[in-house]
Amino acid sequence: MARLLQELVESFRIAFGQIRANALRSVLTALGVIIGIVAVTLMGTAINGIDIGFNRSLAMLGEDVLYVQRWPWRRVDDWWNYVNRPPLEVETAERLNRVIEATPESLLEVAVPVATRGTSVRAGELRLGGVMLFGTTGDYARIVTTDVAEGRMFNDVEASVGRPVCVLGSTVAENLFPGRSALDQQVQIRGERYTVIGILAKQGEFLGLFSFDNQIVAPLNAVRRQAGGRANLELRVKVRDKTRLAAAEEELSGAMRRVRGQLPGERDNFSINQQQAFKEQLDPIKAGIALAGLFITGLSLFVGAIGIMNITFVSVKERTKEIGTRKALGARRRTILLQFLIEAVSICLIGGLVGLGVTLAASLALGALLPALPIAFSPGLMAVSVLVSIVTGVVSGFAPAWGASRLDPVVALRYE
Amino acid sequence: MVIRIEGVTKLYRMGAETIHALRGVNLEIRRNEYLAIMGPSGSGKSTLMNMLGCLDTPSAGRYDFNGKDVARMVDDELAEIRNREIGFVFQTFNLLPRSDALHNVELPLIYAGLSPAVRRERALVALRNVGLGDRIHHKPNEMSGGQRQRVAIARALVNHPSILLADEPTGNLDSRTGEEIMALFEDLYEQGHTIIVVTHEEDIARHARRVVRLRDGLIESDGPVP
Numbered sequence: 001m002a003r004l005l006q007e008l009v010e011s012f013r014i015a016f017g018q019i020r021a022n023a024l025r026s027v028l029t030a031l032g033v034i035i036g037i038v039a040v041t042l043m044g045t046a047i048n049g050i051d052i053g054f055n056r057s058l059a060m061l062g063e064d065v066l067y068v069q070r071w072p073w074r075r076v077d078d079w080w081n082y083v084n085r086p087p088l089e090v091e092t093a094e095r096l097n098r099v100i101e102a103t104p105e106s107l108l109e110v111a112v113p114v115a116t117r118g119t120s121v122r123a124g125e126l127r128l129g130g131v132m133l134f135g136t137t138g139d140y141a142r143i144v145t146t147d148v149a150e151g152r153m154f155n156d157v158e159a160s161v162g163r164p165v166c167v168l169g170s171t172v173a174e175n176l177f178p179g180r181s182a183l184d185q186q187v188q189i190r191g192e193r194y195t196v197i198g199i200l201a202k203q204g205e206f207l208g209l210f211s212f213d214n215q216i217v218a219p220l221n222a223v224r225r226q227a228g229g230r231a232n233l234e235l236r237v238k239v240r241d242k243t244r245l246a247a248a249e250e251e252l253s254g255a256m257r258r259v260r261g262q263l264p265g266e267r268d269n270f271s272i273n274q275q276q277a278f279k280e281q282l283d284p285i286k287a288g289i290a291l292a293g294l295f296i297t298g299l300s301l302f303v304g305a306i307g308i309m310n311i312t313f314v315s316v317k318e319r320t321k322e323i324g325t326r327k328a329l330g331a332r333r334r335t336i337l338l339q340f341l342i343e344a345v346s347i348c349l350i351g352g353l354v355g356l357g358v359t360l361a362a363s364l365a366l367g368a369l370l371p372a373l374p375i376a377f378s379p380g381l382m383a384v385s386v387l388v389s390i391v392t393g394v395v396s397g398f399a400p401a402w403g404a405s406r407l408d409p410v411v412a413l414r415y416e
Numbered sequence: 417m418v419i420r421i422e423g424v425t426k427l428y429r430m431g432a433e434t435i436h437a438l439r440g441v442n443l444e445i446r447r448n449e450y451l452a453i454m455g456p457s458g459s460g461k462s463t464l465m466n467m468l469g470c471l472d473t474p475s476a477g478r479y480d481f482n483g484k485d486v487a488r489m490v491d492d493e494l495a496e497i498r499n500r501e502i503g504f505v506f507q508t509f510n511l512l513p514r515s516d517a518l519h520n521v522e523l524p525l526i527y528a529g530l531s532p533a534v535r536r537e538r539a540l541v542a543l544r545n546v547g548l549g550d551r552i553h554h555k556p557n558e559m560s561g562g563q564r565q566r567v568a569i570a571r572a573l574v575n576h577p578s579i580l581l582a583d584e585p586t587g588n589l590d591s592r593t594g595e596e597i598m599a600l601f602e603d604l605y606e607q608g609h610t611i612i613v614v615t616h617e618e619d620i621a622r623h624a625r626r627v628v629r630l631r632d633g634l635i636e637s638d639g640p641v642p
Contacts, residue, residue: 003529010526017514325510328471329571330499330527332492409471413506 007335008342015343018315019350026347029311029316031350034358035391038303041359041385042117045377047290054282057206061275062145062241062271066252068096068111068235072271074281085269088113092259092387096235099255107248108255109238112139115223116232123176131172132215135223144239146212151183151198152385154219162221167198167217167297171213174256188396190226245274301392304351312344315406323404324412337405345390346399352389356382417480418578418610419445419468424477424487425633426463437463439633440477445579445612452621452641453614454637455630462583465614469502469581470494473482482578486575498509499527503572511556511571518552521571528575542570546600562593570587581612586620597618598623 019026044401067073070085093113102106102409115135121128134140138156141148154165166187173196182196194216203212239248249272256270316323363377421543426438437460445451455461466472467479470486473494479487486497498504511520521539530538543552546566556564565585572580583603586594602623605611621627622641629636 002531003527006526006529008529021514321510322512325506325512326497326506326527328469328498328510328525329524330495330575332495332527334492335527410466413471413510 004334007338011335011339011342012346014339015346019346025311029307030347030351030354031200031303032304032307033348033392034304034355036297036304036392037352037355037385037389038358038362039300040388041356041381042379043293044360044384045359045363047286047293048378048381050289051074054286058203058275058278059143060203060206060212061278063234063275064245065143066237066239066275067251068237068252068256069271069273069274073255073273073277081267082271086260088235088270090233094233096237096255097189099258103251104256104358106339106341107240107244107251109240110139110142111221111235111237112137112143112350114140114234114236115220117223119189119216120170121176123182123185125320126176128175130171130214132210133223134215134217136221137215137220138372140217143236146203147201148198149201150181151196153198153217159219160221162219162225164192164194164218164222165197166194166216166218167200168196169200169211169213169215170202171211172216173199174326189216189218192222192226193206194222204219208269208361245276249274301388304348305396307390308344308348308393311347312340312397312400313403315343316340320407320412320415323407324415327407327409328413333405334394335399335405336407340404341394341397344401345393346387348393348396349386352386352392354391356385359385417444418447418449418482419443420478420480422478423468424479426460426465426467426472427453427475428551436633437566438467438474441630441633441635443628443635443638445610447578447606447610448608450601450623450625451613452624452625452627453630454616454618454621455636456616458632459630460633461614461616461630463633465581465612468499468579468612469504472491486523495527499524500575501578503569503577503580505565505568505572505585506585507584509556509561509568509588511564511567513556516553516555517548517559517570518566520556520567521574523571524575538574539570542574543567545573546570548575560593562596563591565589565593565597566600569597569604573604573609578614580604582611582613584615586615586617587611594620 068088071082071089076082090113093111096111100106100111113136117133119131119133120129136155136159138159141153148167151167153165153167154369158165166189167174168182168187176182176187177185182199184195186193187196188194200213200215200217205211237252239245241248252272253268256272257268258270262269326336360377417598421441421443424441425436426439428435428437439460439568441460441464443614446633453461453464463472468473469479470489471494473479473489474487477487478485481497481501484497486494489497512523518536518539521542522535525535525538540549540552543549546569546572548563551559554563556567559567569580580601585601586597598620601611601613611624613620615621624641626638628638
């Protein structure tokens with residue numbers, strides 16, 4: 001044990017002596033590893049970032065909300081099975097809530113009808129198109145993840161009488177009332193005047209597809225009065241315990257079938273959607289991107305590893321006589337093997353640490369330049385890349401080091 | 417008896433040809449002998465030296481070192497014997513160029529697993545014994561040939577080996593420096609060391625007390641220096 005320790009110390013001494021003595025060569029070799037590690041860790045950082053952005057987007061849908069809709073959130077190949085499904089009505093929500101109340105220890109809390117339609121909105125001279133209009137009840141506040149930043153949500157009374165009041169998403173408020181508060185102002189939606197009673201807190205984009213801030217929430221009865229029932233209605237059902245989402249979904253399915261009066265064996269004539277469905281569809285894509293990205297960047301690390309292997313072969317060749325001398329003085333195979341492995345690992349480790357520094361600086365700089373970009377430089381990633389550098393050193397240094405350790409001392413001593 | 421060799425042969429295969437480097441050698445070396453091994457090139461002199469130094473093992477025959485059969489030992493066991501029992505002195509000194517004298521002398525002790533403090537102390541003593549107590553931090557390229565060979569001798573002796581095995585120790589030195597090194601060997605012999613010098617120079621062999629002459633893989637003569 002003591003011997004191994006002394007040998008290790010000596011090996012590190014030799015390794016750093018070698019690196020110093022062959023500074024240029026070592027730097028060039030390490031450069032290969034640096035580039036490899038930078039590529040891999042930047043890729044890892046990007047993948048982490050994608051993951052975080054993705055989860056942030058999904059969280060906007062609400063982790064504890066089930067969506068009852070006509071269509072599922074996935075591709076369907078048998079559209080004819082869906083197209084004739086009965087639409088969801090406000091009444092469906094009312095009957096569903098009665099079932100939920102009647103169920104002892106129900107996993108569901110409340111079902112909220114939400115009518116959605118695209119619209120344009122005006123305030124004075126300013127006009128904004130492509131806005132999502134949500135018509136809903138006073139319970140809406142219970143199911144959304146956003147806070148009301150200014151003002152308030154409409155209450156049950158306002159909702160049931162269909163008073164023309166509305167709550168604006170932050171983008172809508174900023175665009176229609178630049179530089180001033182939108183609160184208590186009037187907006188025109190399809191010719192009808194609504195009074196702004198609240199403004200939602202900023203939420204951001206959903207998977208970069210559309211903005212959750214580009215919305216208006218108004219009482220369902222007001223929206224339906226205007227749309228004449230043409231608005232697309234969905235039910236959002238809040239779950240009491242998000243850890244039991246699957247069981248809640250099952251209960252909801254049963255409750256909906258009762259409400260719809262469906263017979264046993266009959267196929268559901270509604271779909272229950274949740275954020276998990278997105279996850280399931282996007283996870284394989286995400287995994288594919290990660291795999292491809294790591295494979296491609298891994299290739300550059302592989303090139304770096306070849307550089308290390310090459311230089312270790314050169315180092316062994318150059319010092320064949322020294323190996324012979326060391327063996328004559330009592331160095332064992334293990335000693336020689338360790339010596340060259342440690343040399344290879346040291347260069348890799350130095351390269352890895354420099355590479356890590358470069359990545360850290362790059363991601364900090366990127367984060368400062370583009371704050372919206374989700375960049376995640378994690379300690380786990382740091383640990384992994386240090387580990388990867390060490391493994392690279394061991395793998396690429398092994399063949400030459402093994403060869404050195406097996407050298408016949410007689411042959412090695414005679415080598416010039 | 418330090419070394420007993422009985423009927424040792426060594427074969428090398430060079431392609432289709434088999435070379436008999438040693439054809440049955442018997443040799444006994446006692447403690448505190450001063451022996452010269454001589455012979456022209458191709459006589460098997462180097463092979464015998466490699467065998468004596470446990471750098472190589474015989475194809476057949478027996479080799480006992482301090483009563484241990486080393487002929488059948490594997491690499492790492494031989495390394496252990498070399499580390500503890502044999503001090504090598506090479507023609508080309510074979511010092512580590514980037515290490516100072518002290519570290520060069522410490523090397524066998526590192527492989528023996530000794531702590532830095534003990535190593536340093538013993539290396540200092542060994543360097544002082546060869547008259548280099550004031551050169552311990554000099555690197556090989558800062559020293560003369562004679563000084564380098566002294567460092568090598570200090571390195572060979574630092575682990576208190578049973579034999580000192582020198583291969584043409586004066587081959588790379590001028591004759592005056594060579595004589596100094598031989599004088600040092602004489603001192604070591606007087607102190608009780610066992611010394612084996614492999615050489616082709618009669619002048620060098622004359623310093624020893626016994627000369628073994630090889631020819632064509634066999635011992636031609638073995639006797640005291642006239």
